[in-house]
Amino acid sequence: MKKLFSEFNIKNVKMKNRICIPPMVVGFSNDGSVIPENVERYKKLAQGGAGLIIQEATCVNIDGKLSEKQLGIWADDQIEGLKKIVDAVHEENCPIFIQIHHAGVVGISENPLCPSDYEYKNLTKTVVGHEMTIEDIKCIQNDFIEAARRAYKAGYDGVELHGCHGYLICQFFNKRVNKRTDEYGTNPEKFVIEILDGIRKITPKEFVVGIRLGGFEPTIEDGVHYAKVLERNGIDFLDISYGFGSEQEMNVPEGYKYSNAVYAAERIKEEVSVPVFAVNGIYSAETAEEIVRERDVDMVDIGRGALINPNWANDAKESKDTGKCLSCAKCMWFGQSKVCAGKVIFDRNNEI
Numbered sequence: 001m002k003k004l005f006s007e008f009n010i011k012n013v014k015m016k017n018r019i020c021i022p023p024m025v026v027g028f029s030n031d032g033s034v035i036p037e038n039v040e041r042y043k044k045l046a047q048g049g050a051g052l053i054i055q056e057a058t059c060v061n062i063d064g065k066l067s068e069k070q071l072g073i074w075a076d077d078q079i080e081g082l083k084k085i086v087d088a089v090h091e092e093n094c095p096i097f098i099q100i101h102h103a104g105v106v107g108i109s110e111n112p113l114c115p116s117d118y119e120y121k122n123l124t125k126t127v128v129g130h131e132m133t134i135e136d137i138k139c140i141q142n143d144f145i146e147a148a149r150r151a152y153k154a155g156y157d158g159v160e161l162h163g164c165h166g167y168l169i170c171q172f173f174n175k176r177v178n179k180r181t182d183e184y185g186t187n188p189e190k191f192v193i194e195i196l197d198g199i200r201k202i203t204p205k206e207f208v209v210g211i212r213l214g215g216f217e218p219t220i221e222d223g224v225h226y227a228k229v230l231e232r233n234g235i236d237f238l239d240i241s242y243g244f245g246s247e248q249e250m251n252v253p254e255g256y257k258y259s260n261a262v263y264a265a266e267r268i269k270e271e272v273s274v275p276v277f278a279v280n281g282i283y284s285a286e287t288a289e290e291i292v293r294e295r296d297v298d299m300v301d302i303g304r305g306a307l308i309n310p311n312w313a314n315d316a317k318e319s320k321d322t323g324k325c326l327s328c329a330k331c332m333w334f335g336q337s338k339v340c341a342g343k344v345i346f347d348r349n350n351e352i
């Protein structure tokens with residue numbers, strides 16, 4: 001586990017190992033503000049020994065929410081609550097970034113926005129996203145910039161722009177969703193680069209600004225292209241995951257050993273020098289070590305593993321059982337954590 005447990009820095013942010021707990025909305029908040037359960041959850045995760053925590057998708061604008069109980073960073077009076085999370089995590093000697101997010105057409109708004117008109121079907125309904133005006137674009141870019149200002153004020157070590165999994169920034173990147181004919185369509189990265197520039201103007205240069213980017217947007221070639229453009233424009237790290245659900249072409253070599261998202265991270269890392277994070281289905285310490293060592297990515301995200309066992313990194317370091325997601329989907333992405341079969345087995349084996 002030599003590389004997995006080696007130190008790593010992004011700017012002045014020091015991480016004691018290469019394990020990152022990626023953003024995971026588990027939904028406790030009623031009005032977007034932090035409640036004690038949020039603070040306790042992050043404290044426990046920080047005690048678990050990971051090198052970095054990225055706080056769950058936290059919304060920049062009340063109309064951009066992905067779920068009713070999502071945390072918010074759209075108002076100054078939310079800073080105090082967010083600071084409690086930051087302080088609790090820092091007390092455990094762990095840095096924390098916050099993922100800032102707007103859902104666009106993939107949210108709960110009755111009248112959602114999208115870069116261009118788009119019909120989005122999910123399991124229960126079809127919604128139509130309406131093309132954003134230039135004024136809408138400027139407003140939402142400003143919401144992201146203001147959210148980063150609040151994040152800096154609350155003491156976060158950095159922000160991660162949520163640019164994947166179908167949400168608004170991802171909707172701009174994916175040309176099958178973004179059919180605009182102006183510069184925000186012909187040059188789809190313009191939306192996010194202007195946000196990045198805006199954040200740089202109002203935060204000190206050591207403040208970390210990264211992005212969670214879809215590797216297939218819609219193809220890996222697009223993912224590599226956007227990664228290079230963002231690197232040229234000063235992004236501090238690239239956390240590579242999936243892009244816009246049905247609008248991706250995941251051409252991955254047959255028999256590739258890890259998940260498609262890890263493949264995308266590996267490919268992107270070959271083309272950039274900024275730190276790259278890999279994610280998805282990294283269930284054991286051995287696999288995590290193999291991925292950072294042989295695939296040359298800088299950090300690995302352990303998501304569901306940390307939901308099952310918040311002490312994942314400490315246990316991995318001591319070669320203990322870390323627990324495992326069984327991919328049974330009973331939990332509905334952990335919405336029903338009590339029926340998580342992996343957690344039940346882990347807790348029973350470890351008498352928790």
Ligand SMILES: Cc1cc2nc3c(=O)[nH]c(=O)nc-3n(C[C@H](O)[C@H](O)[C@H](O)COP(=O)(O)O)c2cc1C
Pocket residue numbers: 022023024025026056057099162165212241279280281282301302303304305333334335
């Ligand atoms: C309950 C839950 C909530 C999630 N919320 C977010 C989120 O807020 N932002 C995000 O980018 N990804 C989110 N994800 C995706 C995870 O960050 C991660 O990419 C995914 O679980 C795959 O990694 P894993 O196989 O280690 O779990 C969520 C996943 C889960 C299980």
